[in-house]
Structures are given as structure tokens and as C-alpha cells.
Amino acid sequence: MTLTERGGLAIVTGADSGIGRAAAVALAADGFNVGITWHTDEAGAEATASEVREHGVRALIAPLDVADIPACGDVIDRLTEELGGLDVFVNNAGTGLKTPFLDVGLDEWKHVLDVDLTGAFVCIQRAARQMVRAGRGGRIIAVTSVHAHQPMVGSSAYDAAKHGLSGLMKNIALELGGSGISAVSVAPGEIATPMTGQTDQDPHGTHRAGIPMGRPGDAREVAALIAFLASPRAAYISGTSIAIDGGMLQMGPQAGAHLMSDEWRSV
Template structure:
């Protein structure tokens, strides 16, 4: 990990933006993958470069997984390699199981699972060829671990990416490549309807033990830590960043058991 080149997908806003900036602060050159928000990507690139490192904004569209993987390959070539790859781009969806359509089901799995699989495969192959190890972080969701009503396609896509993370970690460990998943709970981002100017502390969430949504930079801080040499012994795990949200399912189970 002496080289410092990172690529982050979905980096024009939200968690991806915060991750790109966090990695730049640690001295990484950063590839900034985006789909439609070119202006946002340009602004992120300027913030990355303000830390004295290189930035490369590049377009990728996960609805075409092969083309997205090729875009990652081109970005890695232009940057001179890749040492950290963050699979952050994805989409959310809610539809009841009885009403979900095959077309929408396939779209969510294509964007959230197949696209990240092919992009990570490109990054991993380059890391192996470089011979200096690497880090791969897949951004999933707490709904990789627990279901939500209306989340049949979303939960399946994130659950699949979570288990793929473990297979990747197992197979890539001999090459010095660690692979982990970071699973955010509710996070205050533009994708979730919260403008960047509004702090998460302004939003009350009584169902979350911490009492608020997460900040994008709080998720990014964990991702950036996983890129560091001190995280070399962490691989094949899912690390929630959820303000204690997952604890609530345990409390509910305890309460239910107490009534039996």
C-alpha cells in the first residue's frame, strides 16, 4: 500500500463524494465515477485537488455493467493503477413483493449487484497484476442484513453484494487484497432527499438509538480507514454504520420473547 491511487464510484454526491474527499485527505489520487451529475463530479474533483493530489472525473453507467467496467479500466489506466476501489454507486427502490415487476427487479440487481461485480473484477485483476495488494470496499446497506417492507429487489441486491464480498475476500487474500462491505443505515444525503446544506443532527429519528440519520462523512471515515495499512487484517466482513439501528431488531426480538 505504498502507492496511493483510489477509484470511487457514485462519487458526485453523498457518501461517494465524502469518500473521495476523505481519501484525498489521506494522500490518494482519486478517480471520481459519476453517471449524470457531471457538475457535481467537477466540484468534487476540485475539492480533491485542493488537497494536493490528482483527480479524474469519469462517466460510468451501471445499467450497462460491461461498459461501466470498461470505464473503470480506462480510469485506472489514466491514473496509473488502482490500489483502493470503492463500489459505492447504486440505486434504491421500494415496491411490494406482490407488485414488483420482472423488469424493475432485474434493473435493481443489474445496477446494485452485477455492475459492482464486474467493476470490482476489473479493479481486482489490475491489483493482482500490479503485485502490491490492494483494498476493495463494497458499500451495501443495513438491508444487506435485515429486511424492509417493499425491499424485495433492493434487499436481494444488497444481500447478494454482501455475500459476494465474502467470496472475493476469500479468493483475493493470497494476493494481499482485502475486501470488506460497509453497510450504512439511513444517511442524510441528496439521494435520500436531504440537501448537503442540512446537517443530520437537525433530523429527528426516534427509532434509531443515536436519534438521527448518519452523516456521509461518518460513513466515509470508515471506508477511508479500511484503505489504510492499519486495516490490513480486516477482510471478509460487513461493518454497519447505522447509529445502532440494527440493535432495534434485537430489542424487538427480546420483547417478543418476553411475551411468550
């Protein structure tokens, strides 16, 4: 991907709703043809594709179960072939678990790690191989979480997986920079999406005392960051994790000093 290009070829996983949908549409607005994957919501993926096509670009959709390892990588290969190449890969698909550490079952642990880390590894590796083979560089963007930086009670599996994914992206930046491939993690805080139980809600009308900005984020705000990272203007950004959380990560000592009960210790 050259610095003078507008648009290109992109794949966004988990693009049937939330951050994934917003990212696919934002990339389309910048001229990208977009491959869209979905797991359980085909209608949602079709709706995303419709929005993408409104920008005059191509949209392809494919089912993807990231926990189906290593077959999930075959989906990335097929989508890349159908698109005619790959310049930007956004690893957005993920899952979570809100269970106290002592109660997490091994099967639950494995599923979260499979989706958020091992399956992500397989998909990212396939995308990277396609980019290296094409020889024109590329961008790999992983949607992680603020919990790749700080933990939360009840999220041991999720926290471990997101820490691991963030570390993987740093390694990719080291190993593939010579091939013109950058690797960046985007770490959202609370975003108003179906995953946080805020489907179609305007976050500007929701108050959050624990977030300096006073509200959750909008998926389109995260998408704007992803689109920037996919653009020529971000060509030299690699190997880092960018939090987009309204200042939430800065609240540690401040929030701790004002907690008046031990309710935070329970899920």
C-alpha cells in the same frame, strides 16, 4: 500497497454526491489520487473533483452507467490506466426501489440487480484484475446497506441485491487474500444524502426515535470509516461487513415491542 505507504491510487464510483463524494474527499485528505465516476450529475462530479484537488492530489472524472454491462468495466480499466494503477476501489454507485414485492415488475427487478449486483460484480472484477496484475495487493470496499443484514418492506430487489453483494465480497476475501487484496463491506443505515431526500441537511438536527443514536448519519462519518479501511491500519480486516447505522440493527425486538399499529406493513 505496503503498510508504510500514505496515499495511493483510488477509484470511487458514484462520487458526484453523498457518501461517494465524502469518501473521495476523505481519501484525498489521506494523500490518494482519486478517480471519480458519475452517472447523471457531471456538475456534481466536477465539484467533488475540485474538493479533492484542494488536498494537493489528482482528480480524474469519468461517466459510468453501472447498468451498462459489461461496458461499465471498461470505464474502470480506463480510469485505472489514467491514474497509473489502482490500490483502492470503492464500489459505491447504487440504486434502490420502494415497491411492494407483489408489485415489482421484472424490468424493475432486473435494473436494481444490474446496478447493485451484476454491474458491481463487473466493476469489482475489473478492479481486482488490475490489482492482481500489478502484484502489490489492494483494498476493495463495497458500500452495501444495513439491508444486507436486515430487510425492509418494499425493498425486495434492493435487499436481494445488497445481500448478494455482501456475499460476493466474502468470496473475494477468500479468493484474493493470497494476493494481498482485502475485501470489506460497509453497511450504512440512514445517512443524510440526496438518496434519502436529505441533501445538504445537518443530520444532528433531525430526530429519529427508531435509531439509538437518535439521528441519521452524516456521509462524512461513513467516509471516515472507508478511509480507515483504505489505510495501513486496516490491513488485516477482510471478509466482513461493518454496519455504520447508529445502532439501528440492534432495534429489532425493542422496536417490535413498541409498534402500536400495522402501518409498517405498507410502503
